[in-house]
Structure formats: structure tokens, C-alpha cells
Amino acid sequence: MGTAFDDTSRSRQPHRVAIPPAKPFLQTLKSNLKETLFPDDPFRELKKQPSASRKLLLGLQYFIPILEWAPRYTFAFFRADLVAGITIASLAVPQGISLLVWMGGVDSSFVPPLVYAMLGSSRDVAVGTVAVASLLISTMLGKEVSPVENPKLYFQLAVTATFFAGVFEASLGFLRLGFIVDFLSHATIVGFMSGAATVVCLQQLKGILGLVHFTHETDIVSVMRSIFTQTHQWRWESGILGCCFLFFLLTTRYFSKRKSYFFWINAMAPLTSVVLGSVLVYFTHAEKHGVQVIGNLKKGLNPLSITDLAFGSPHLMVAIKTGIITGIIALAEGVAVGRSFAQYKNYHIDGNKEMIAFGTMNIVGSLTSCYLTSGPFSRTAVNYNAGCKTAVSNIVMAVAVMFTLLFLTPLFHYTPLVVLSSIIMAAMLGLIDYEAAFHLWKVDKYDFAVCLGAYVGVVFGSVETGLVIAVAISLVRMLLFLARPKTGLLGNIPNSMIYRSMDQYPNAESVPGVMILQIDAPVYFANANYLRERISRWIDEEEDKLKSRGGSSLQFVILDMTSIGNIDTSGISMLEEVKKNTDRKELKLVLANPRSEVIKKLDKSQFIKTIGQEWIYLTVAEAVAACNYMLHTCNPKHVTTAEANGQDSNV
Amino acid sequence: MGTAFDDTSRSRQPHRVAIPPAKPFLQTLKSNLKETLFPDDPFRELKKQPSASRKLLLGLQYFIPILEWAPRYTFAFFRADLVAGITIASLAVPQGISLLVWMGGVDSSFVPPLVYAMLGSSRDVAVGTVAVASLLISTMLGKEVSPVENPKLYFQLAVTATFFAGVFEASLGFLRLGFIVDFLSHATIVGFMSGAATVVCLQQLKGILGLVHFTHETDIVSVMRSIFTQTHQWRWESGILGCCFLFFLLTTRYFSKRKSYFFWINAMAPLTSVVLGSVLVYFTHAEKHGVQVIGNLKKGLNPLSITDLAFGSPHLMVAIKTGIITGIIALAEGVAVGRSFAQYKNYHIDGNKEMIAFGTMNIVGSLTSCYLTSGPFSRTAVNYNAGCKTAVSNIVMAVAVMFTLLFLTPLFHYTPLVVLSSIIMAAMLGLIDYEAAFHLWKVDKYDFAVCLGAYVGVVFGSVETGLVIAVAISLVRMLLFLARPKTGLLGNIPNSMIYRSMDQYPNAESVPGVMILQIDAPVYFANANYLRERISRWIDEEEDKLKSRGGSSLQFVILDMTSIGNIDTSGISMLEEVKKNTDRKELKLVLANPRSEVIKKLDKSQFIKTIGQEWIYLTVAEAVAACNYMLHTCNPKHVTTAEANGQDSNV
Known part of the structure; x- marks a missing residue:
């Protein structure tokens, strides 16, 4: 495998996931409000001006655009x-x-x-x-x-x-x-x-x-x-x-x-x-x-x-x-x-x-x-x-x-x-x-x-009916996206260190003993229960599949958190329950690439301590490398031919 | 740089983004409905049973659980x-x-x-x-x-x-x-x-x-x-x-x-x-x-x-x-x-x-x-x-x-x-x-x-007031997440092929001549306008910054689409407008890692043809490698010391 695996096995110090420093509450609130209400930063030009009269003129021109272009008007x-x-x-x-x-x-x-x-x-x-x-x-x-x-x-x-x-x-x-x-x-x-x-x-x-x-x-x-x-x-x-x-x-x-x-x-x-x-x-x-x-x-x-x-x-x-x-x-x-x-x-x-x-x-x-x-x-x-x-x-x-x-x-x-x-x-x-x-x-x-x-609402009902129906259907779509986020297994694209959805890339190969699960939406109260049950079903199904094949058993569950843009307290409880669930099944839960907002909240809620800082990786590849390292050194019986041939061929 | 860059420069054939085959509409609808309404697949066990009487018993036990556990009840x-x-x-x-x-x-x-x-x-x-x-x-x-x-x-x-x-x-x-x-x-x-x-x-x-x-x-x-x-x-x-x-x-x-x-x-x-x-x-x-x-x-x-x-x-x-x-x-x-x-x-x-x-x-x-x-x-x-x-x-x-x-x-x-x-x-x-x-x-x-x-709603108003206030605030949060998605610049983590948010990883280095932008939510009608303006502001700001530094000018805009779980027609129009905008500024728009749903719709709406299949990459690293290759071979003046030293050190 590529550099990351080499790095890991050599130094056992993969890249660390950074926890951004906590900002004061009011500062965060201010910057969020600004991004929500003034996303275009309309007074950008105004702030650069030093003199007050120039500022006034620019302000007037901002509200009455004719003042801006009239002087430049030509025949x-x-x-x-x-x-x-x-x-x-x-x-x-x-x-x-x-x-x-x-x-x-x-x-x-x-x-x-x-x-x-x-x-x-x-x-x-x-x-x-x-x-x-x-x-x-x-x-x-x-x-x-x-x-x-x-x-x-x-x-x-x-x-x-x-x-x-x-x-x-x-x-x-x-x-x-x-x-x-x-x-x-x-x-x-x-x-x-x-x-x-x-x-x-x-x-x-x-x-x-x-x-x-x-x-x-x-x-x-x-x-x-x-x-x-x-x-x-x-x-x-x-x-x-x-x-x-x-x-x-x-x-x-x-x-x-x-x-x-x-x-x-x-x-x-x-x-x-x-x-x-x-x-x-x-x-x-x-x-x-x-x-x-x-x-x-x-x-x-x-x-x-x-x-x-x-x-x-x-x-x-x-x-x-x-x-x-x-x-x-x-x-x-x-x-x-x-x-x-x-x-x-x-x-x-x-x-x-x-x-x-x-x-x-x-x-x-x-x-x-x-x-x-x-x-x-x-x-x-x-x-x-x-x-x-x-x-x-x-x-x-x-x-x-x-x-x-x-x-x-x-x-x-x-x-x-x-x-x-x-x-x-x-x-x-x-x-x-x-x-x-x-x-x-x-x-x-x-x-x-x-x-x-x-x-149909407008033609058969009334104008209001049509509007309400359309806006309601649109909102339901967005809420459904959040309430039923896509989850999927990732596999290794052959001859690379890239991990991608096995649905989209049928040639992606699963890693023996490791299940890599990707969640495609922020984890909020509206989907926390669904995700908890869906994750446990993925684990059950994967275990059943492995058992029926008689190969190596499941040892690691990697959650790829790249697409989780945000999380709330219900989402954190969900992760805690997933952690308990994997502990009970003697599986190791590993997180890959938690984003800024997510890692901040995981830190504040002590979840990082629960899972262990050493089980949070910057990339899926590094997480897989660490899991493979554990499987090789601690459980040598788990080294399968697939790993020996396929995966390490391009080291 | 790592394998991907080597691959690119050797064969110029990076990994391709797969477009999943189109499924019949009714099949998609059925599987979506099933995932929405039966996420736990309650009749999984039932389907496995061959005999009808056994199915009936299991069905009864499903609806009246006492039938299931009573026979096994002990003193x-x-x-x-x-x-x-x-x-x-x-x-x-x-x-x-x-x-x-x-x-x-x-x-x-x-x-x-x-x-x-x-x-x-x-x-x-x-x-x-x-x-x-x-x-x-x-x-x-x-x-x-x-x-x-x-x-x-x-x-x-x-x-x-x-x-x-x-x-x-x-x-x-x-x-x-x-x-x-x-x-x-x-x-x-x-x-x-x-x-x-x-x-x-x-x-x-x-x-x-x-x-x-x-x-x-x-x-x-x-x-x-x-x-x-x-x-x-x-x-x-x-x-x-x-x-x-x-x-x-x-x-x-x-x-x-x-x-x-x-x-x-x-x-x-x-x-x-x-x-x-x-x-x-x-x-x-x-x-x-x-x-x-x-x-x-x-x-x-x-x-x-x-x-x-x-x-x-x-x-x-x-x-x-x-x-x-x-x-x-x-x-x-x-x-x-x-x-x-x-x-x-x-x-x-x-x-x-x-x-x-x-x-x-x-x-x-x-x-x-x-x-x-x-x-x-x-x-x-x-x-x-x-x-x-x-x-x-x-x-x-x-x-x-x-x-x-x-x-x-x-x-x-x-x-x-x-x-x-x-x-x-x-x-x-x-x-x-x-x-x-x-x-x-x-x-x-x-x-x-x-x-x-x-x-406060329950204590000072009434029970209904409290519920309505809380549910409304919660929904506004989810809608705001979608209406104002986070965007951010990515940079290269030193000595790796990893690209991460420069906010979260302050040591990440920007790639000269290339701006890598990440969008953190599905692109829907509710945020399409915002994203269009935000992306054009990112480009303007980056160009201003580069101009004030007097270094190389901006040549490529890479959109990291990893976290874009879905897109609708308003979102596709937004991308088309971004493409027009970058064309006008003589910038090249590059997409990295579009997901299954997104690439399907980009294909159906002919956007892939507009942007060119060759400008869609599987990873940000491959996209950057391709951009660098173009910069090196076509515009040799753009090779800067940063690239010569920092990036290629671990090839």
C-alpha cells in the first residue's frame, strides 16, 4: 500500500485530527449570524474607506444606485x-x-x-x-x-x-x-x-x-x-x-x-x-x-x-x-x-x-x-x-x-x-x-x-393551494434527506489507497475483518434513531455475510465521517450507543476524518475520551492501515490471502 | 507526491468517476420508499422461511410477541x-x-x-x-x-x-x-x-x-x-x-x-x-x-x-x-x-x-x-x-x-x-x-x-406553545444547515496527499494557482442561490489575495463534491452558472469525487458534457495532480518554489 501505510507501520504516528480551538460563544454567534444574514458581505467596500464623508457617499450610493452610475452616464x-x-x-x-x-x-x-x-x-x-x-x-x-x-x-x-x-x-x-x-x-x-x-x-x-x-x-x-x-x-x-x-x-x-x-x-x-x-x-x-x-x-x-x-x-x-x-x-x-x-x-x-x-x-x-x-x-x-x-x-x-x-x-x-x-x-x-x-x-x-x-394545485384548487403543496413537497424532500440519510459500505479501489462507495464503484474491494461505513448527512435528532438502527443492521448483515462465507470474522468498524457536516446532542448520544453496541460485540469502533464542528462537539461531550484519541484517524486509508496493523501483529490468524496478494501489491 | 501523481504523469489515466447505471424509475421509487418506511426491514426473517404455515406462525408471533416467548417461559x-x-x-x-x-x-x-x-x-x-x-x-x-x-x-x-x-x-x-x-x-x-x-x-x-x-x-x-x-x-x-x-x-x-x-x-x-x-x-x-x-x-x-x-x-x-x-x-x-x-x-x-x-x-x-x-x-x-x-x-x-x-x-x-x-x-x-x-x-x-x-413556552404559555416553539426552532436549525451550507478552502497537509479544510488544519498549505473549495451539504433549491454567490465571492477573494501578493494568478477551481449527498435541478443550474462564471474569468472548473446520486443527475442533464468528462476526478489529490501537470507543461512560468520543494518532496 501507499505512503500512509508505510508511515503508520514505521512510526505509528499517522496524521492527527485537529480540534479547532474553542471560540467565545458570542464570537461564534456573531460570525454565524453574519454568514446567515449577510452572506454577500455588502459593506465590504465601505469598511475599506478611511474618511467619513467618503463613507457617507458610498453608503448613499449603496442605497440609491442611481447616484453611482448617473455621473458616468454618456450620450x-x-x-x-x-x-x-x-x-x-x-x-x-x-x-x-x-x-x-x-x-x-x-x-x-x-x-x-x-x-x-x-x-x-x-x-x-x-x-x-x-x-x-x-x-x-x-x-x-x-x-x-x-x-x-x-x-x-x-x-x-x-x-x-x-x-x-x-x-x-x-x-x-x-x-x-x-x-x-x-x-x-x-x-x-x-x-x-x-x-x-x-x-x-x-x-x-x-x-x-x-x-x-x-x-x-x-x-x-x-x-x-x-x-x-x-x-x-x-x-x-x-x-x-x-x-x-x-x-x-x-x-x-x-x-x-x-x-x-x-x-x-x-x-x-x-x-x-x-x-x-x-x-x-x-x-x-x-x-x-x-x-x-x-x-x-x-x-x-x-x-x-x-x-x-x-x-x-x-x-x-x-x-x-x-x-x-x-x-x-x-x-x-x-x-x-x-x-x-x-x-x-x-x-x-x-x-x-x-x-x-x-x-x-x-x-x-x-x-x-x-x-x-x-x-x-x-x-x-x-x-x-x-x-x-x-x-x-x-x-x-x-x-x-x-x-x-x-x-x-x-x-x-x-x-x-x-x-x-x-x-x-x-x-x-x-x-x-x-x-x-x-x-x-x-x-x-x-x-x-x-x-x-x-x-395541479393551482389549476384544480387555488393559487394558495398550489403554492402550499409545492413548498410542502419541497420541504418534505429536504427533511427526508436529513431524516433518512444514505449510508453505505466503502471498499478499496484496486491499486490505490482510495476508499469509495461499493455501490458506485462495483470494483471496490472490501477489507477483510474491517467494515467501513459512510454516513452522508449531518447527524441530527431527526435521524439519530434511524442511524443507530441502520448502523447496527449493517453490522449484523456484515457479520452474517462473513459467517456464511466462513472467512475471517469482523473486528473493526470504521465510520467515515467526511460528509457529516454537523452533529447535535442527540447525534452524540447515538454515537455513544453505537460505541456501547460495538463494545458488546467485541468490535473496535474507529472514526475517520471527523470535521471541525463534529470533533469540537465530540471533544466537549467527552466522547473522544470514551472512544480513545488513538482511534480517530485523518483518513479512511490511515484507519484501515492501523486496523490491518493490529490484525497482523495481534491476531496473525487473520492475515488472509486477499490481504497478502491484493492490497499490499503496490507497496 | 504519492502514487496518484506518478500514475497521472506516467499514464495520464487517473481513476475514473463511475456513473452508476440508471435504474428503472419504479424500482428506485420502491427501494426509496422501503428505506424510508421500512428501514429496519421487519420481515427479513419471514422471507427466509419456505413453508406457509411457518410463515403464518412467524407473522402471528411478529404481531403478538407473547406467542414467541411464552413457550420458552420457565419457573x-x-x-x-x-x-x-x-x-x-x-x-x-x-x-x-x-x-x-x-x-x-x-x-x-x-x-x-x-x-x-x-x-x-x-x-x-x-x-x-x-x-x-x-x-x-x-x-x-x-x-x-x-x-x-x-x-x-x-x-x-x-x-x-x-x-x-x-x-x-x-x-x-x-x-x-x-x-x-x-x-x-x-x-x-x-x-x-x-x-x-x-x-x-x-x-x-x-x-x-x-x-x-x-x-x-x-x-x-x-x-x-x-x-x-x-x-x-x-x-x-x-x-x-x-x-x-x-x-x-x-x-x-x-x-x-x-x-x-x-x-x-x-x-x-x-x-x-x-x-x-x-x-x-x-x-x-x-x-x-x-x-x-x-x-x-x-x-x-x-x-x-x-x-x-x-x-x-x-x-x-x-x-x-x-x-x-x-x-x-x-x-x-x-x-x-x-x-x-x-x-x-x-x-x-x-x-x-x-x-x-x-x-x-x-x-x-x-x-x-x-x-x-x-x-x-x-x-x-x-x-x-x-x-x-x-x-x-x-x-x-x-x-x-x-x-x-x-x-x-x-x-x-x-x-x-x-x-x-x-x-x-x-x-x-x-x-x-x-x-x-x-x-x-x-x-x-x-x-x-x-x-x-x-x-419557557410550557411554563409561561401553554403545553402546545412549548411544543410548537421547540419543534419550530429545531426545524429552523435543520433548514438553516441546508440553506447556509458551510464552504471552505482545502489545503495540502504537509508531506502527504491529503487535502483538508484550512480552517481546521492551519498547517495545510494552499496549492499555487489552484483553489480547492469544499461544499458541505446537498445542493438544493434552498441553497443554490447562496452557493452561487458564495462561490463567486470565494473566487474573487482568492484572486484579490493572489493579486495583492503578486504571485501566480488563479488558474483552476476544484470543487470537492465529497459531501454533496444529492442535488436537484436548481443545484444543477447553479453549477452551470458557476461554470459560465469561471469560463468568463478564464478559470478551469474541476470536479472532485462527485457521488453516485450527483453524477447520475449531472449525466442526465448533460452537465458532464459541458464541463468535460476529463475534468472530473475521483479524488482531490488526482485533480490537483492533473492541474499541476497542466501548469507545469503548458505554463512553465507557474512552477513556484513551493511546489518544487514542499509538495514533491515525498515522491
Whole structure:
């Protein structure tokens, strides 16, 4: 065998496992808290600065990023941002009008982008309503209050929900709890988004079929019942128009997806549809033949809505719940989108800072009649493709949208509702990500289950049900990982000193008289009992196997503790019981490579004394070498041919 | 350097990382489910049997263990069991009477021990009311219904709660969900038991001070207010008597703890107190001077109580809640006690089977007017010390208690209540385990926080509050472990091929041009974002450090994946992004020792192709050797003195 065995037999002084010096409790607590809450060490730069005024400036720049980049802003940047801003405005106007009509007359494309341009640290995010989140607001609130019968109260609840969403988002950022968003895994988001998109699509059938009465429920069963009990109410003119525009929008997307420089076709398609639809209705007077049109839109800037926040309303709890759920969804999308594009361009985004920016934007928005906004993927992608340089493209978009809504709304008088439904539906169909779901199935069945849980929960139950199911399944997976950690036997990879799992490496050879067991998770209360029983079963099975073969009996049990990241007092009791158990069977328990946290606690709880410092080794190889040495010198009968031939061949 | 480096430079064929063959989905699911729900493989013996009748017998013996050991029962066993049974009966009688008086006239020491003797697989557990659990029943139900004003309804609710506790326990066992009990960690149990014991002690002040009116609340604030607003009602005769007996009981316990062969002093002390107290009252007629006595006890066997199960009662929900909480507490104690003593005597207990036994015992008990029972630690320890051999000692105890209660109850007419309060209080004081709490503080601060949370929650809030706080803190710890996994740099231990954490081994030396990063947890959605940012920070910091030293620049990043037990799709995306990031910085990403589950998923998601099969190594040493080889041959300027001297010295 290699050097370690030689060392051991020569000097009997293998490498020692170090016990890190005990740190004061408060110091440990402080460093743990710092790593948990400030893993990105955001004030690193600040600490290096000597002067106080420079520190103040850096601090201000930290919280208001525009102060940092504005001084370096050039005309070349502005030209790029102008093009990008006008491109996203052409996307924002029809989307804005769709939502205006669908959600009851509020535009959110003016104030929030301005706020984000000040506070946001992403250069690519284009602010707007996240379709899923804002349509969720309308379905969740729609259950409580009808936007048609009681538009005033509905509006109040919507801005209140937006307010709470903003407060929730900003507090997550301030409290450095941004990692909560991480608990919405990729699989959850895929399933949830697809589910929500399905729900919203189904809702659009109302507009496309020209129905007047429709269910307030969002689950597929209620919606289908509502549609098929009213077949006599379907308007075929509306339906045909809707299908044509849907086909047009999906076709343009298909082409722009195939060639990325056609992105502008996709970006312009909604506006084209609106113009085409309006012209068509204007000339055919289809509004008199069952095709509903927008009619007169309220024009003008967003009025203040401070007095509309309905804190005293009996529906306050619904508004808060809606705000928190949609807030976290919008946040998850916005932060993820910002991060992805920052990665493309290789700059860094602070998740917590982004949350504060999104939160502030929504709080200010809720005071100026705006609904929930975030950084939607589709608009941001267009912004990025159009070559934006900084958040100024948001300002351009805001001004362009404002101009349109101030002066051009009469142009939308004849826009058929069915075109707006088609635009929403096309956008939603793009969010049903069956390819991602298939990828999940292929790579990780459990993630697929999470995704499916979220989808089925949202489509057949409600938004909350879907979220709860998905998060619960995800958490159960993590808890199961801890409650049922993998254990396995290690064997020697031939012609080496390497010990690896015999499941993964079928050619690995077991060492006669020695069982090497590997535990693959931290040892906590949740798995201590399981591990105790599993270890004793491994020992029993190994003894049975050896007995049936009639070879040498088991003498040593080596626990490879490499993957045990931490241990608690229940885990230490477990080890003590394993030690008693092996003592009773006259086996020697040997530990290999206990890690820093583990060895510290084994030391404090006196377990090192119980097992004996000399039975703790730095590597499995050294532990095996020591066991072999004992077997050779103390029990010469145990030297088997396998050892004499196989193992020592490469000494 | 050692063999691996030689191998590499000679043949350039280091050991390959094996990708285990893909198994069919259903097979994986089946084996995972089996490992989760049947980790102990309970039917192992059964499968080996060829004949059907033998299988049936073994199956019956599995579910009814008495069938297994009864045929082998000998007279020597019986003699031992008789002694043990009578010893625990002498403990059971006064305890039984205390609870009889305190909880309203039901004895639980007859039917349940008989059921357990049939079904239980422990040879040492002595069945009885677990003081904490049954007193919890009385406090939780006492808030709803007063046992004095409405004894009938109170009794109905108590047996209903017992029934649900039994159903809950048995279903946990049947559904193989016994591991739920493991989520009550040692620290939780210590804190919770101490808290509940404190609460029960405080309740006994009513008896000791001879108070008539008392609060129904259990928290310390209400109890203290109740006591100190009634100072004029305190009966000093009662108080003095109580303190004397308490002193007597604590003294005997102190002595029997110091010498284990004095255990019988402790076992006899309660009965002695009852006798002494009764004699004292009888001769001094203290019952006429403010010392309350038991008076007439209902005698006779447990009547049937099927018709008393209050399924239609408006208080049903309270009964169910009480049943589930006390059921799981009783179960946790019973299973843990059974396991500990089985370990002493080196036999095996199946947790799920024990749960079915405890559950059935309580269901049958609830039909025969018995309150919740389990295997209390104190009584079991006495049983073990008295030399019991099998569950027959339970039968002996049941018969002895029945005899006493049938014929000897008149003897207890003059027993002062204050003695019973002292007995309960002394038992409870023994459960406040401040030594265990101190040990937790010393070994694991976080476990201490869990313990303290449970204690404070129970004492200042309620039983449920305490449990919820403790379980929540414990779960947060496990989730934090996953959400914020430890990462650290590895270095080479001098004169070896071993790479270990440079935090734990300060003498470990970093390899020039190579950064070796170790991740200490599975990579899941909950930590993927954190890890991505943390890894990029490690790289930035390392580059800054190298730049400031002016030495060789960073060329390779090795990820040691030994401790990554599993990965999900979010984790794979994280690795893909890390790869993009290192590519952009012109660093080479190298993986070392990916484990079975991880390499499978990396393969399925095509990440192996992205990174290149040749950049995945079996050990960190081989990865470093390959990196060094590249540095030497491709960039000779990177050969530094450290490498020339330190590393290669022991080739």
C-alpha cells in the first residue's frame, strides 16, 4: 500500500485530527449570524474607506444606485436606452390597455419605473406588471368584491394589496431575509407559473367567446362548467376574431424565437394586433354585431390614492393575504430575472437591495393608483435584446406610455376586447413551460413531483393551494434527506489507497475483518434513531455475510465521517450507543476524518475520551492501515490471502 | 507526491468517476420508499422461511410477541418476575391513588398492563400512567370542564382523549410513521418535560397549602397570582405536613441515587409516606384541623366505558387535540424508555411495533375506564432494577394493584391529600433535569436554545406553545444547515496527499494557482442561490489575495463534491452558472469525487458534457495532480518554489 501505510507501520504516528480551538460563544454567534444574514458581505467596500464623508457617499450610493452610475452616464448610453425604451413602450401600451380594461382602469407603467430607475441595481430589468401576479390579484380579490358591481371598493382593495406587497417585499430586504424567496425552487416556479397561466388563459375564454356572465372561481372545473352551460351565449364573431389574432400572435412568436434578431417582430405584434383590430372594427362596425369594444378610457396621469388605502375595510385580511402572496411571486420573478441578466452581462446584483427597490416601488405605486409591478421576464428580455444600457430605458418607457395614455386614448375607442384577450392569452401560453417540466422529469423525478403538485394545485384548487403543496413537497424532500440519510459500505479501489462507495464503484474491494461505513448527512435528532438502527443492521448483515462465507470474522468498524457536516446532542448520544453496541460485540469502533464542528462537539461531550484519541484517524486509508496493523501483529490468524496478494501489491 | 501523481504523469489515466447505471424509475421509487418506511426491514426473517404455515406462525408471533416467548417461559423467570411485579406494584398503588384523587376516580393499572404483556416487545417496560402526560390531560381538559362541577363529562372527555391518543399511536405504527416521534429531539424532550413538571409542581401547591379555590390556567403567572391573592386561605398544618413528606421523599431519593442497591428505599418511600400520613391523621384527627383527607374511594374493577366515549360532544375537538398531544408525548417517553433498556440487555425493539402495542393498549384502556398509559421511565427503571425477565412482571403488578383496590381501599380513608400532593411533587422535581440542560449548553448552544424554548413556552404559555416553539426552532436549525451550507478552502497537509479544510488544519498549505473549495451539504433549491454567490465571492477573494501578493494568478477551481449527498435541478443550474462564471474569468472548473446520486443527475442533464468528462476526478489529490501537470507543461512560468520543494518532496 501507499505512503500512509508505510508511515503508520514505521512510526505509528499517522496524521492527527485537529480540534479547532474553542471560540467565545458570542464570537461564534456573531460570525454565524453574519454568514446567515449577510452572506454577500455588502459593506465590504465601505469598511475599506478611511474618511467619513467618503463613507457617507458610498453608503448613499449603496442605497440609491442611481447616484453611482448617473455621473458616468454618456450620450452613447442614452441613444441605446432611447431605442430600448421605445421598444418596450410599444409592448407596454397594449399590455397596459389589456390590464386597464381587465382590472378596472389603472395604469402602472408610469410611476413605478421611475422609482425603480432610482433604486434598482439591475441595468436590464424593465418594470411592469407581472402578468401572473397582477391577474392573480384580480382573481383573488374578484372572489371577494366584483370589479363590475363595486369598482370603487375593488380599486381600494387592489391598491391596498399592492401596498402590503410593497411593505412585505421591502421588509424582507431590510431584514436580510431575501433567502426566503429561494424556498420557491425552480420546479415550484415552473409549475406555479404554468398553473397560473393556465388559469388566466381559461379566464380569457370569457372575452374570446364574448360571454357576459362568468364564474368568479378560478379552478378549471368551475370555469369549464360556466363555459359549457352557456353554449347558447357564445358569440361566433368574437370567437373567430379572437382565434385569428391568437394565431397571428403565436406565429410571430414562433418566428422570433427561431431567429433571435427577429425579436422585434414579437415585440411589435401586440401593438400591430391592437391597431389592426381597431381599424377592422371601425370599418366593419363589428361593435354592433356582438364584438365588444373598449369604448371610452379614462385618460390622464395617475391620481394620488393615499386616501384609498382601505386599512379599515372588513376585507383588509384578504387584501393582506393577496398582497403577500402576489408580492412574493412578483419578487421571485423580478429578482430571478434581474439575476439572470446580470449574469449574462457579468455584473453583480444584491438580492436584498433589489427587494428594497421593488418594495419601495410598490409602496409609492400604491399611493399613486398603481397595481403591483415587478420585473417581468418578457419585457426585460425585449429590453435586453433592444440593447439597453441602464435603467434610463425605464424612464423613456414611462414617458412614452404616459404620452400615449394622455393624448392617444381616443384611438383605442374601437379596439375590440377580444384582441386584448388574445394578447393576454398568447402571453400566458408562452408561460406554460412544458419543456422545462419534461426536463425536470428526465433529470429529477422529485422536482417533477413538486412542479406537478404546484400545477395541479393551482389549476384544480387555488393559487394558495398550489403554492402550499409545492413548498410542502419541497420541504418534505429536504427533511427526508436529513431524516433518512444514505449510508453505505466503502471498499478499496484496486491499486490505490482510495476508499469509495461499493455501490458506485462495483470494483471496490472490501477489507477483510474491517467494515467501513459512510454516513452522508449531518447527524441530527431527526435521524439519530434511524442511524443507530441502520448502523447496527449493517453490522449484523456484515457479520452474517462473513459467517456464511466462513472467512475471517469482523473486528473493526470504521465510520467515515467526511460528509457529516454537523452533529447535535442527540447525534452524540447515538454515537455513544453505537460505541456501547460495538463494545458488546467485541468490535473496535474507529472514526475517520471527523470535521471541525463534529470533533469540537465530540471533544466537549467527552466522547473522544470514551472512544480513545488513538482511534480517530485523518483518513479512511490511515484507519484501515492501523486496523490491518493490529490484525497482523495481534491476531496473525487473520492475515488472509486477499490481504497478502491484493492490497499490499503496490507497496 | 504519492502514487496518484506518478500514475497521472506516467499514464495520464487517473481513476475514473463511475456513473452508476440508471435504474428503472419504479424500482428506485420502491427501494426509496422501503428505506424510508421500512428501514429496519421487519420481515427479513419471514422471507427466509419456505413453508406457509411457518410463515403464518412467524407473522402471528411478529404481531403478538407473547406467542414467541411464552413457550420458552420457565419457573426461574416467573420467580424473578414475581419479585419485580410486587416491587412496582408498591410504587403503583400510591401513585395510582394520587392520580385517582387528582383526576377523578379512575385507575389505569389493571387493563393496560395486561394488553401490553400480550403485544409489547420490550421485556422491561412497566406500564403505567406517564405522570406528565396524564397530568397534561387533566390540565388541558380542566380548562374546558371542571372535574369537580361536572365529573361525568370530564370523565367522558378523558377517556375520549385516551381513545384518540390510542388511535393516533396505533396509526403511526401501522403507517410506519414512527419516525415522526424522532422529530421530538432529546433537547425538546428535556425542556418540555422540565416545563411540564414545573407546571404540575405548581398545581400541587393547591394541595400543599390546602387551598379550595384555584385557577384553571397552567401558566406560572396565573398560578402565582392565584396563590398570592389568597394568602389568608393558606392552611399552615397542611403546609408543614406537606413539606415534611416532601423532605422525606427527596431524602430517600437522594440516598437511593447515590447507592444503586438502595433503589428499594426509593421504591417503598411513597407507600411508606401514605401509611405514615394515614396513621398520623387517624391518631391526631387532623382531618378536623384543616388537613383534607381522601375519604371514601370508589372500589371495584374498571367498568366498561364504551358508551362514555363522547364522539358527539361539542368538546370533541378539545378531546382530540388533547389526545394527540399527550399521545405523542406518552409515546415518545414509552418508546425511548423501551429502547434504552433493550440496549442495556442487548435485544432489539421495533419502534413501529411498540407504537401499535401502546396504541392498542390505550384503545382497550379507553373502553374500560382507563386513562392514558405508557411506559414511564421511573417505574420501568424500578422494574429493571428489581430483576424482571419478561412482561409477566406487568401481569403481577396488575393483579396486585387490583387486589389492593378491590379490598384495601378503606385503609386509605384517612390518607391526607397533602401526602399525595407531596408524592406527585417529589416525582415531578425529579423530572426537572437541570443537569441535562447544562450539558446541552456546554456541548451545543443551539440544542440549549431548543430546550429553553420548550421550557419557557410550557411554563409561561401553554403545553402546545412549548411544543410548537421547540419543534419550530429545531426545524429552523435543520433548514438553516441546508440553506447556509458551510464552504471552505482545502489545503495540502504537509508531506502527504491529503487535502483538508484550512480552517481546521492551519498547517495545510494552499496549492499555487489552484483553489480547492469544499461544499458541505446537498445542493438544493434552498441553497443554490447562496452557493452561487458564495462561490463567486470565494473566487474573487482568492484572486484579490493572489493579486495583492503578486504571485501566480488563479488558474483552476476544484470543487470537492465529497459531501454533496444529492442535488436537484436548481443545484444543477447553479453549477452551470458557476461554470459560465469561471469560463468568463478564464478559470478551469474541476470536479472532485462527485457521488453516485450527483453524477447520475449531472449525466442526465448533460452537465458532464459541458464541463468535460476529463475534468472530473475521483479524488482531490488526482485533480490537483492533473492541474499541476497542466501548469507545469503548458505554463512553465507557474512552477513556484513551493511546489518544487514542499509538495514533491515525498515522491
